[in-house]
Amino acid sequence: MSEENPASKPTPVQDVQGDGRWMSLHHRFVADSKDKEPEVVFIGDSLVQLMHQCEIWRELFSPLHALNFGIGGDSTQHVLWRLENGELEHIRPKIVVVWVGTNNHGHTAEQVTGGIKAIVQLVNQRQPQARVVVLVRDGGWEGKKGSDR
Numbered sequence: 642m643s644e645e646n647p648a649s650k651p652t653p654v655q656d657v658q659g660d661g662r663w664m665s666l667h668h669r670f671v672a673d674s675k676d677k678e679p680e681v682v683f684i685g686d687s688l689v690q691l692m693h694q695c696e697i698w699r700e701l702f703s704p705l706h707a708l709n710f711g712i713g714g715d716s717t718q719h720v721l722w723r724l725e726n727g728e729l730e731h732i733r734p735k736i737v738v739v740w741v742g743t744n745n746h747g748h749t750a751e752q753v754t755g756g757i758k759a760i761v762q763l764v765n766q767r768q769p770q771a772r773v774v775v776l777v778r779d780g781g782w783e784g785k786k787g788s789d790r
Contacts, residue, residue: 648748648756651722654715663712663719670710671727679732680705684720684760685740687713688776708732716745717756721763729767737764740776 654663681702683689689711692698698707710728712719720741739760745753757775764773 648752649759652718679708681707686715
């Protein structure tokens with residue numbers, strides 16, 4: 642019997658700060674998806690979130706009506722939860738870019754890969770017209786866990 646992969650189990654972030662920031666961002670993303678028609682959607686963690694501040698975003702992605710659904714600190718299981726709870730409901734993008742896994746501390750490379758695969762499968766189910774592009778960080782995870790990666 643195989644163990645359940647925690648990196649591929651949809652889970653909301655625990656609100657340890659008590660400010661509701663993560664859930665508030667999620668609700669904003671769902672609302673944004675209701676009144677936008679993006680050609681490209683970026684989904685992931687702070688690496689995605691921070692792209693919004695770059696000149697390349699304004700030059701290349703803004704003209705495509707791109708949406709940025711990045712939340713700093715998110716792990717694969719958090720992105721899965723967000724996608725299962727409305728962030729893909731009202732849009733029909735041509736491309737979905739996934740960039741997540743950096744924050745999966747305590748998970749093995751195999752678990753993180755399983756989480757990313759689960760995200761891709763969910764996007765393919767909910768957005769069959771879209772091409773999925775997965776961005777990954779270059780190496781360093783082999784046999785390492787958490788902060789040792």
